[in-house]
Amino acid sequence: MDLFKKKWFWGAVVGLAVIVLVITNMVGLNRAAEVKTAEVTMGKIVEQIFTNGKLEPGQTMAVYAPASGVVGALKVKQGDTVKKGQVLLTLSMEQVKEQLEKEQINLQLTEAERLAAKKQHFESFKQAFTDNPDQEPKELDLTAYDLRIRSSQLTIESLEKQLANQQVLAPADGVVTSLTVNAGQMLAEGGEIAKIADVSSLKVTAYLNELDAGKAAQGMKTVVTGEAFADSYDGTISYLAPTAGLSDPTSKDTSVEMKVTLDQVSPELRPGYNVTVEMEIPDKERLLAPIDAVQYDGEQAYVFKVQDGVAVKSLVTTGKEGEDQIELVTGAAAGDLVVVEGGDKLQDGAKVKVR
Numbered sequence: 023m024d025l026f027k028k029k030w031f032w033g034a035v036v037g038l039a040v041i042v043l044v045i046t047n048m049v050g051l052n053r054a055a056e057v058k059t060a061e062v063t064m065g066k067i068v069e070q071i072f073t074n075g076k077l078e079p080g081q082t083m084a085v086y087a088p089a090s091g092v093v094g095a096l097k098v099k100q101g102d103t104v105k106k107g108q109v110l111l112t113l114s115m116e117q118v119k120e121q122l123e124k125e126q127i128n129l130q131l132t133e134a135e136r137l138a139a140k141k142q143h144f145e146s147f148k149q150a151f152t153d154n155p156d157q158e159p160k161e162l163d164l165t166a167y168d169l170r171i172r173s174s175q176l177t178i179e180s181l182e183k184q185l186a187n188q189q190v191l192a193p194a195d196g197v198v199t200s201l202t203v204n205a206g207q208m209l210a211e212g213g214e215i216a217k218i219a220d221v222s223s224l225k226v227t228a229y230l231n232e233l234d235a236g237k238a239a240q241g242m243k244t245v246v247t248g249e250a251f252a253d254s255y256d257g258t259i260s261y262l263a264p265t266a267g268l269s270d271p272t273s274k275d276t277s278v279e280m281k282v283t284l285d286q287v288s289p290e291l292r293p294g295y296n297v298t299v300e301m302e303i304p305d306k307e308r309l310l311a312p313i314d315a316v317q318y319d320g321e322q323a324y325v326f327k328v329q330d331g332v333a334v335k336s337l338v339t340t341g342k343e344g345e346d347q348i349e350l351v352t353g354a355a356a357g358d359l360v361v362v363e364g365g366d367k368l369q370d371g372a373k374v375k376v377r
Contacts, residue, residue, distance in 0.1 A: 054373040058363035059328050060312050062354050066305040067344035071237060073280070075228025077248070077295040079219035080283070083194060087209040088187035091115045098216075100201045104192040110216060111190050113209065122181040129174035136167035196220045199293075224291055226257065226282040228299050229269040235278035237303045238262060244282050248297040251290040257282040257299070310347040315360040316340060325354065326361040326368050328376060333361060335370035 091113035098110050143162040151159075196218040203215050226246055230238055244257040261281035269277045282299055284291075315325050316338065323340050326333040338353030354360070359376075361368065368374070 054331065054375040055333075055364060055368060056377045057326075057328070057333070057361045057365065057368070057374045059359045059376050060315060060362045062309060062311045062350065062356055062358040062360060064307050064356050065310045065347070066307060067310065067342050067347055067349065069237070069303040069305065069344065071230075071234045071301050071303065073228045073230055073234065073299050075226040075280075075282070075297055075299055077246075077291060077293050077297050078225050078227055079196070079199075079221050079293050080223030080225055081220040082199065083196070083218050083220070084214050085110065085190065085193060085216045085218060087113075087211055087213045087215055088190060089113065089115075089118075089184035090211045091118065091184065091188075091209055093203050093205050093207045093209060096201070096203070096205055098198050098201070100198050102198045104196060104198060104218065106192055106194045108192045109189050110192055110198075111203065113188050113190070115185055115188055118181055118184050122178060122185065125174055125177045125181065129171060129178065132167060132170045132174060136164055136171070139164065139167065190215060192218060194218060194220060195222070219293065221293065222287065224284045224287050224293065225260070226284070226297055226299055228280050228282065229277035230280055231275065231277055232266065235262070235266070235280075238280065238301060242301055242304075245300045246282065246284060246297050247300070248295050250292075250295045251288070253288065253290070255288070255291070256285045258285065259301075305342075308342065308349040309351070309354060309356060311350050311354065311360055312362045313343070313346060313348045314362045315365070316348055316350075317365060325350075326365045326370075326374075327354070328359045328361060328374055331373060331375070333365075333368045333370065333372045333374045335368075 092115075094112040094114035096111045098104060098108075104110070140162060143160075147159050198216055199219045200217040201215070203209065209215070238259060240259050240262050242259045244259060246255045246257050259280060260283040261279075263279040266276040266278050268275075269279070280299075311325065316323050317325070322337060324335055324337050327336050328334075336353050339351040341349030341351045343349070361374070364374075
């Protein structure tokens with residue numbers, strides 16, 4: 023009898039547990055799941071690209087020796103600020119002066135010889151005419167004299183030009199960033215003397231990798247920042263190289279050179295500073311939803327839309343993806359409410375409560 027009571031007792035307990043479980047499940051089926059939703063909206067996916075570069079003067083001009091000569095006196099040093107037309111250095115041209123004087127004398131001698139030849143020819147003709155009035159005059163060939171005279175004239179013009187360039191002047195306002203000559207040094211015409219940087223405007227030279235270069239375009243706005251200065255500065259892409267190359271001989275990846283012109287300058291900015299260039303890639307209007315709203319069944323994407331308190335599973339096609347948002351190409355419309363939290367536990371048709 024005791025054994026029978028024990029079996030009956032445990033059978034009753036098991037039966038009660040089953041009943042409680044069934045009731046709990048039934049209640050759970052009728053209870054709405056709490057979810058968080060977001061609205062599908064039209065917008066743009068903001069994409070930013072970054073690259074590093076170096077701050078440079080807006081323009082750098084090389085100064086070349088206008089004539090051959092020996093450097094007499096240097097009037098500036100590296101780092102000096104100069105004005106257009108200011109004397110950078112003078113050339114000592116004593117040899118040029120001596121050569122000019124000799125050439126002027128040679129010209130005078132040649133002209134005198136030519137005149138003497140003409141007189142002699144005239145006297146010879148006059149004597150011959152006296153002896154024979156019917157004799158025809160012979161033409162005097164002065165070509166050799168004329169060529170010597172023209173050669174001397176050209177040499178004199180060249181020497182006078184060199185003397186006129188005895189002073190080397192700054193071609194524009196700026197800062198002397200390099201000075202490659204010393205007093206007493208012999209210069210050849212056309213040799214580089216100095217470089218003058220125009221710091222009234224500044225630019226950044228940077229390089230973009232192949233992927234980012236395809237997104238950038240001339241005229242695009244940028245923001246330039248750096249550790250050496252506090253403020254950020256707006257700029258514009260003024261140049262993109264038509265070809266890609268190796269910016270560094272040690273690099274294996276090609277890149278595209280880019281120039282960014284700053285919209286303004288500041289005393290805190292100095293050529294040579296390392297900077298970071300930030301660009302925001304323009305985008306078109308897209309239908310967007312939070313990334314967390316999209317779930318996947320294999321490769322098929324879907325979202326749960328909330329309609330009249332019910333979760334409706336909707337297949338979607340996705341497009342461009344940003345950091346927080348994703349484009350919905352098909353399967354949704356602006357204004358739809360989609361589940362962004364709690365969707366991993368939902369089934370199609372489940373009751374939901376938006377929290």
